[in-house]
Amino acid sequence: MKRVARNTSILKVSPAFKSSLEAVGNSQQFPPAHILFREGGRNAGVFLVRSGKVLMSVKSMPKLDRVFSAGSLLGLPSTFTGHCYSLTAVTIADAEAVHVTREQFLELMRQKPELCREATEVLGPEVTFIQSALAERRRQLAAVR
Secondary structure, eight states: OOOEEEOOOOBOOOOOHHHHHHHHHHHEEEEETOOEEEETTOOOOOEEESSEEEEEOOOTTTTGGGEEOOOOSSSSHHHHHHOOOOEEEESSSSSEEEOHHHHHHHHHHHHHHHHHHHHHHHHHHHHHHHHHHHHHHHHHHHHHH
């Protein structure tokens, strides 16, 4: 059975936020199936999708897969906390993304409080999703035992 991921816009950022990230980050082209970051991997910062599509997934839980397109900011929760990534992000088409290291991102948040406020507004629904996904995984693992 083919997996179908949901398209989502919950991680979209404003034009001002995009411009600021593009000014401090490094734009890169990625082929399909390129892993931007992996669940459990050390944080390397955020990725602003400029074009193409990126699949965000939780290991062993395909029903939680989501597809993000241009304007989406990926890796935000981990970048704020400094913890490992909770999801895997992989390109599903040719994509361009701006990579902003954790240090660059946090400095931008210190310099521009209005962007920090926007980032925290974007962060809320994503953290809720991640917590739900991890709780579901714990339930599945408990059911197997």
